[in-house]
Amino acid sequence: MSLEGKVAIVTGSGRGLGLAYAQELARQGASVVINDVDSAIAADAVASIEATGGKAFAVVAPVGSTETAKLLVAAAVESFGRLDILVTNAGVLRDTVLWKMTDEDFDLVINVHLRGTFTCVREAAAYMRENSIAGRIICIGSPTGQRGNFGQTNYAAAKAGIVGMVRTWALELRKAGITANAVVPVAATAMTATVPYFAAAVAADEKDEAMPAFFRHDLGFGTAADVAGTIAFLASDEAANITGQVIGVGGDRLQVWSHPEPVVTEYQDGGWTYDALAARGPGLITDNLQSIGEKFPPLPEELRPAAAPTA
Numbered sequence: 001m002s003l004e005g006k007v008a009i010v011t012g013s014g015r016g017l018g019l020a021y022a023q024e025l026a027r028q029g030a031s032v033v034i035n036d037v038d039s040a041i042a043a044d045a046v047a048s049i050e051a052t053g054g055k056a057f058a059v060v061a062p063v064g065s066t067e068t069a070k071l072l073v074a075a076a077v078e079s080f081g082r083l084d085i086l087v088t089n090a091g092v093l094r095d096t097v098l099w100k101m102t103d104e105d106f107d108l109v110i111n112v113h114l115r116g117t118f119t120c121v122r123e124a125a126a127y128m129r130e131n132s133i134a135g136r137i138i139c140i141g142s143p144t145g146q147r148g149n150f151g152q153t154n155y156a157a158a159k160a161g162i163v164g165m166v167r168t169w170a171l172e173l174r175k176a177g178i179t180a181n182a183v184v185p186v187a188a189t190a191m192t193a194t195v196p197y198f199a200a201a202v203a204a205d206e207k208d209e210a211m212p213a214f215f216r217h218d219l220g221f222g223t224a225a226d227v228a229g230t231i232a233f234l235a236s237d238e239a240a241n242i243t244g245q246v247i248g249v250g251g252d253r254l255q256v257w258s259h260p261e262p263v264v265t266e267y268q269d270g271g272w273t274y275d276a277l278a279a280r281g282p283g284l285i286t287d288n289l290q291s292i293g294e295k296f297p298p299l300p301e302e303l304r305p306a307a308a309p310t311a
């Protein structure tokens with residue numbers, strides 16, 4: 001087992017992707033601190049790991065605050081003696097278009113995803129540095145953070161912010177041998193179950209049937225378990241030289257995302273005044289427009305939900 005003797009925290013691991021990550025880390029030999037706001041699913045998650053001979057301990061507390069971050073690191077150290085791996089996965093959605101999004105919708109999503117990632121990583125990194133542990137920080141992004149998505153102002157801000165923090169932490173933690181990477185997952189979970197475009201894939205998953213190849217291959221959309229191997233690999237000693245990266249994974253597909261780079265660099269002596277831009281700028285900019293949002297291919301006829309329009 002590749003993670004024998006290691007100790008991991010996975011936030012939001014009562015169900016969905018977090019549960020799959022926790023189970024795979026345990027399967028690879030790590031002891032796992034389960035975290036969720038729902039005590040019943042947290043207890044079930046612990047029981048599922050113990051049933052297969054693994055070690056797990058639940059901390060029921062909402063990620064976001066420094067207090068919860070401290071509780072999680074303390075639980076890892078008190079229950080299992082150390083902390084090697086942190087996966088910041090806890091998340092909520094409050095989707096609506098910009099002009100209808102309330103301050104509460106915005107603050108809640110930012111608090112759980114962005115602030116929760118910041119507070120937990122700060123606590124874990126401080127512990128790892130103090131104890132000379134070459135730890136693994138794995139933060140969870142989203143295609144929405146990479147490209148934007150209709151109705152997800154709050155979520156896009158949080159997920160793009162997480163990737164920005166990961167790049168910064170990879171620089172700051174390099175000397176300590178701690179890696180920081182982001183994983184951009186796509187999978188059938190409660191979060192994606194209501195999207196009509198994925199209905200045929202979610203239905204297959206619920207019946208424990210294989211998902212159609214169109215989803216697994218063409219869209220990179222599979223089960224939560226499909227993402228878990230990448231998390232365990234990034235958590236292992238084998239991934240010591242991988243840091244500051246954004247890895248997309250889902251179904252049969254793995255992607256390495258680029259970081260933003262200028263696609264055009266031009267100079268104007270004396271600077272880019274309005275007149276200089278009006279003379280030279282339109283071509284420079286409009287000839288190089290970048291895509292926004294994710295473009296899904298049309299669903300094959302047989303995979304279309306009966307009454308719902310395709311995405």
Ligand SMILES: NC(=O)c1ccc[n+]([C@@H]2O[C@H](COP(=O)([O-])OP(=O)(O)OC[C@H]3O[C@@H](n4cnc5c(N)ncnc54)[C@H](O)[C@@H]3O)[C@@H](O)[C@H]2O)c1
Nearest residue numbers: 012016017036037062063089090091142186187189190191
């Ligand atoms: N499902 C996908 O395709 C997909 C795609 C991109 C990103 N993600 C990201 O993956 C992560 C997991 O998503 P999922 O699809 O498994 O969702 P999910 O809703 O099934 O699971 C999220 C879990 O987090 C818990 N949670 C919510 N708020 C919390 C808090 N404050 N503290 C602790 N736990 C909390 C929930 O109770 C739940 O168990 C999220 O960060 C999500 O944004 C998912």
